[in-house]
Amino acid sequence: MLRFRSIIILLAFAAALHSCDKSQTAPDPDPEPPSPTPVKLSYGDSIFYNSPQSTDYIITPTASRAGTYIGFPDGIDIDAVTGAINITKSEAGLKYKVSFIPSGKTDTAVTFITVAGxxxxxxxxxxxxxxxxxxxxxxxxxxxxxxxxxxxxxxxxxxxxxxxxxxxxxxxxxxxxxxxxxxxxxxxxxxxxxxxxxxxxxxxxxxxxxxxxxxxxxxxxxxxxxxxxxxxxxxxxxxxxxxxxxxxxxxxxxxxxxxxxxxxxxxxxxx
Known part of the structure; x- marks a missing residue:
């Protein structure tokens, strides 16, 4: 009988120790946030050519996102909301830097395109x-x-x-x-x-x-x-x-x- 009581006491003691081991059961009070996926900007190519057709040749980003698009230097015809670029109305022979700032964020995605000429x-x-x-x-x-x-x-x-x-x-x-x-x-x-x-x-x-x-x-x-x-x-x-x-x-x-x-x-x- 004494031996049986000793076994019960040892089991209870082990259970108490296990419940106090916070490293096994308690969540991390200050977990690291997951790394954000970097925003990418692409138009599917880097060099674009004018067309002899009378209609405007317009290119758009491969992914549609809400935000602001900026073109540099002057001469690029770009829609600040959609990122659409009118190649026909842009100055040819220049390389442009196109930047995109997603809505509600401060990080900027950048790509370069050349209008041939x-x-x-x-x-x-x-x-x-x-x-x-x-x-x-x-x-x-x-x-x-x-x-x-x-x-x-x-x-x-x-x-x-x-x-x-x-x-x-x-x-x-x-x-x-x-x-x-x-x-x-x-x-x-x-x-x-x-x-x-x-x-x-x-x-x-x-x-x-x-x-x-x-x-x-x-x-x-x-x-x-x-x-x-x-x-x-x-x-x-x-x-x-x-x-x-x-x-x-x-x-x-x-x-x-x-x-x-x-x-x-x-x-x-x-x-």
Missing amino acids: INYLDGFYNLSTSDSLINPIYNAHPGKDIPGINSGSLFDIGAGCNSNGCTVNVVNGQINLAETVRNGVFGNKPANDERKEFELVYSLNDNSNKANIRLKVKLYYYETVNDITPEAYAIIAERQGTMFLNGVNTPVATQAKVGKPRPPCIFIVGR
Whole structure:
């Protein structure tokens, strides 16, 4: 009988110990929250081409979410609510940073898209140091070959540049700045800070299927480096990082910057 009572007491003691072992039964008073799934933004591709069709070509995010969409730099036609981008109405030849902020959150998803086409690099071109020719840049990628040269691509369709004195090579899109000045674009005796704007219409034998694309180009003239105005330097400074987003030898642009890369501004220095 005594042995039976001892067994009961030992069992009761073991049960009490088990009930006091909080590590086995009690929930964690401060559990770590599960890691949130990062928001992703995609348009299904990174390069988009204009179409020769008259209707607008519009792309949308692969996933529809509530929030705010922001495009940078200026020139991208984007719906801030849906994220839909009108490729036809966006400036071609530029790489854009598209950001998405989900409703009720602060984290931001980012992606980059390029609207295929050409552009010219903003800058100062000194005719006395052989800076007399300026080549187009394809798909915001310096050094990338332009497709269709001598096989379907055409530049200055309608002669909007050449007929007005701005010499453009119709085969490769190269602008001859020295000849343009000699043509009298800025007058027989060019004045400092004289400026002219031209519209270049071109078509490329690439996935755009030779769609006509328009690009305005702005030329400035200064006799010497000392004649360059503060405004010209300011234009160059505010455009830093707007042409090659996340790209070559250029800092990634931020949305705090002005971000107006069009029209390309070409500053010609005579000597």
